[in-house]
Amino acid sequence: MPTQRGARGRARTADTGLVRDLRGPAAHAPRRLGFAAGDIVVVSGLPGGGKSTLIKRAAAEGGAVDSQDTREAWERRMPAALPYAVYRPLVRAAHYWGLWRMLRSGASVVVHDCGTQSWVRGLLAAAARRRGRALHLLLLDSSPEEALSGQAARGRGVSAYAFARHRGAVTRLLREAEAGRPPAGCASVTLLDRRSAATVSRIAFTA
Known part of the structure; x- marks a missing residue:
């Protein structure tokens, strides 16, 4: 497949029916990304890379399941002095419960995913097949510096180990x-x- 160099020297693929590359100064990103009704769209990228920002701004149709929203809702209910690690399993359970309920409804869904959970994409793909629809990936290619800046801006970061794990998965x-x-x-x-x-x-x- 022919490639060209994108921003920061990355290889940029030629657009195909399967992969659409909208990175770099020469790309012409549309204001609207369209999918078929009932499809599932998963948004992946580094923590702090802009996934939640994109979902909040653009996912007005169908349903949106954002793990960041779930975390913030639980943080408002918990004592400020209680470390997030203590109740993180509850946040994850609540997030996946909300996702399961949305998938059962048959509605079009936009899902937040950090890119490291391949098993989650597998379950989403299976759910899309059961409803006779497709799973699509929106992959945000932000630099580590941009992602760390995004974490600082929201006042919440991940450990160096977790960030490296996310970075490896997104790179793949x-x-x-x-x-x-x-x-x-x-x-x-x-x-x-x-x-x-x-x-x-x-x-x-x-439709």
Whole structure:
């Protein structure tokens, strides 16, 4: 597959039916990303890379399941002095319970995912197949510096170990996409950098 160099010297794939690369100054990111009604869209990238920002701004249609929203809701209920690690299992359980309920409804869904949970994408792909629809990946390609800055801006970070694990997983996803191979179970991948992600104002689902 032919490639060209994108922002920060990355290989940038030529757009195909499976992989759409909207990174770099030469890319023309649309304001609207369209998918079929009933499809599932999973947004992946580094912690602090802009996933929640994109979902809150653009996912007005269908349902949105954002683990960050779940965490913030639990933080408001818990004593400020209580470390997040203590109740993190409850947050995760609540997040996946909300996701399961949304998937059961058959509605179009936009899901927040950090990119490290391949088993989650597998379950989402299976759910899409059961409803006769497709799973799509929106992959945010932010630099580690951009992601760490995003964590600082929201006043919440992850450990160096967790960040390295996320970074490795996202790097593998990017390499596969740049080679024209969506992850297993994904019908398509759209690659976005910070600039192109900021351009997208709507994730739409149409019959």
